[in-house]
Amino acid sequence: MPLALFALTLSAFAIGTTEFVIVGLVPTIAQQLSISLPSAGMLVSVYALGVAIGAPVLTALTGKMPRKLLLTSLMGLFTAGNLIAWLAPDYETLIIARLLTGLAHGVFFSVGTTIATSLVPKEKAASAIAIMFGGLTVALVTGVPLGTFIGQHFGWRETFLAVAALGIIALLGSLILIPKNRPTRALASFRGQLQVLTHPLLLLIYAVTALGYGGVFTAFTFLAPMMQELAGFSPSAVSIILLGYGISVAIGNIWGGKLADKHGPVPALTFIFAALAVLLGVFQFTASLHYAALATVLMMGIFAFGNVPGLQVYVVQKAECHTPGAVEVASGLNIAAFNVGIALGSVIGGQIVARYGLAQTPWVGAVIVLLALALIMLSGRLDKKTQQIYS
Helix, strand or coil, rough: HHHHHHHHHHHHHHHHHHHHHHHHHHHHHHHHHHCCHHHHHHHHHHHHHHHHHHHHHHHCCCCCCCCHHHHHHHHHHHHHHHHHHHHHCCCCHHHHHHHHHHHHHHHHHHHHHHHHHHHHCCHHHHHHHHHHHHHHHHHHHHHHHHHHHHHHHHCCCHHHHHHHHHHHHHHHHHHHHHCCHHHHHHHCHHHHHHHHHHHHHHHHHHHHHHHHHHHHHHHHCCCCHHHCCCCCHHHHHHHHHHHHHHHHHHHHHHHHHHHHHHHHHHHHHHHHHHHHHHHHHHHHHHHCCCCHHHHHHHHHHHHHHCHHHHHHHHHHHHHHHHCHHHHHHHHHHHHHHHHHHHHHHHHHHHHHHHCCHHHHHHHHHHHHHHHHHHHHHHHHHHHHHHHHHHH
């Protein structure tokens, strides 16, 4: 694999750490800022909102900007956002910092996805995306547990300072490894780019992405307090559990990419969503059973992010067919859909926690994932009908 892919992975690691470390810090931030758990959970939603805005809008606005300059500028914005979070005197400033870093995240992954697929043969596209998104999974393996540990022992602000340092390292990696002559894609007219917002098949994929991640994050946003209050683990043990979860995610991400390369995105996604819905249903009954809860969480990790490569390569394939001049914008909208799902999931989860308690989040997440499963099966049927028409 080209070295440029590993530069993308390095940046994804830094971005993934700041995105997901908040899950482990929710109880700590809630306590130190004297806010409720649902309010602390909103820090997940606000970040996701920044991604949802930044991915399609800023990707379209920066379409003619040299790719290397764009990526390095994004890592600079990301680093600045984390420094603001480090210095944040109150909840409102922290909200602004999270929104700012989310804006950088959205453009990075929409552009990075298309760069990653352009570096390898088409039959390796999902694996290339899996390698880049592997930075997110490695962040879950190492960055999130370490950031949670720092937050619990030194304060949550120090966690964001450490993430800012990661941003500087990633910025240097991009300067060294990303080739200067990375070509930009031919852009459609503004009207042509708007087609990615109206094309039915693309809208269906965005809905699958949003629902799939909405279901996961309905429960995942409150994983740390669930493992403490329901399963009975200590805060230090939760850091280790997040490490184990991250290892499962890393395995699942690479496996999901290979599965999509081998069988195609739709069959791979159908299997992954079905398994994920079942596991969330099982977690409903095992969440308060200590070791059974741990085993279920580790199994969920394998499937929770295994759908990322398939979803991204699927939307790129469809955009190349139906909106070839707006592939990066379509990719950006799918990144936005991921984060709309994360935002909705964290908000829904927060409402469930506030009204009915932590124990009711898994089954609600399972129902949402089942909706994603139904839509990806519908998309597969529509693909077959389209192939029959043109064959």
